[in-house]
Amino acid sequence: MKVKRYKKVNKNLRFFINNYGFRQPYQILTDGTFCYCALNNKINIADNIPRYLHGEIKVLTTQCAIIEMENLGSKLNGALKILKQYGVHKCGHEGKPISAAKCFLKMLGNSNENHYVIATQDRDLQNKVRTIPGVPLLYLHLKTPVLEKPSDVSLNDAKKKISILCESEKRELEELKKQSHIDDKPKRRKRKGPNPLSCKKKKSKPTINNPITKKEPVEKSKRKRIKIPKHVREMLLKTNEEK
Numbered sequence: 001m002k003v004k005r006y007k008k009v010n011k012n013l014r015f016f017i018n019n020y021g022f023r024q025p026y027q028i029l030t031d032g033t034f035c036y037c038a039l040n041n042k043i044n045i046a047d048n049i050p051r052y053l054h055g056e057i058k059v060l061t062t063q064c065a066i067i068e069m070e071n072l073g074s075k076l077n078g079a080l081k082i083l084k085q086y087g088v089h090k091c092g093h094e095g096k097p098i099s100a101a102k103c104f105l106k107m108l109g110n111s112n113e114n115h116y117v118i119a120t121q122d123r124d125l126q127n128k129v130r131t132i133p134g135v136p137l138l139y140l141h142l143k144t145p146v147l148e149k150p151s152d153v154s155l156n157d158a159k160k161k162i163s164i165l166c167e168s169e170k171r172e173l174e175e176l177k178k179q180s181h182i183d184d185k186p187k188r189r190k191r192k193g194p195n196p197l198s199c200k201k202k203k204s205k206p207t208i209n210n211p212i213t214k215k216e217p218v219e220k221s222k223r224k225r226i227k228i229p230k231h232v233r234e235m236l237l238k239t240n241e242e243k
Helices: 003-020 032-040 045-053 063-071 074-084 100-108 123-129 152-180 230-242
Strands: 026-030 057-062 087-089 116-119 137-141 144-147
Touching: 003 045, 003 144, 003 152, 026 045, 032 045, 032 063, 032 074, 032 137, 045 057, 045 144, 057 063, 057 100, 063 074, 063 100, 100 116, 100 123, 123 137
Parallel strands: 026 057, 026 116, 057 087, 116 137
Antiparallel strands: 137 144
16 A cells, blocks of 8 residues: 555544544444445455554444345345355344445444444445544445545534533643642742853952052153244354354
């Protein structure tokens, strides 16, 4: 079986296992239409279906389904022989047989408490099975068995169950908190000081004994130059020469 196909089967089975409590061996409730299709396509139900579902199965039928096949004539004798090989489940219609479809629907009830997997090629029965929550539907597509994905009714019912469980769990938690006197109010966080590693170290202040004196800058005395006019310099030069 291809990996993609295996993942689909596993996903669909997991839904019914987790939400409706299905366990191995899976109870496959089979009618004559499924056996007839398996015979025409040369499929061994007891061999191929366990490999497809990757688990143990228990193939069942009812007295109503067997009687219905017997009434349909000798053309279906091959399918009838296959159907009679499986375990006959008590349906409560002994002595007053009804059609296989009606028999299966009554066995399912409103919630499929006995965890049946319905194996049928009857389109009318398939449509009615989809309206009942928690019922896996198995049919044959040519030579390939197909476990149909959960119906919308089953998906919605599973969501309701989860929401109810969540509400009940919340109530239980509240009761436990009241009993143990646990307060849900958030506590105010105290302000924490700064991280000492991220802070700069404080400079130590100078002590009285060792005062740190700042050196004042010494101003350099600038020599002032007196500018002597040119004619005065000439006069001075002349007087010096005369002397």
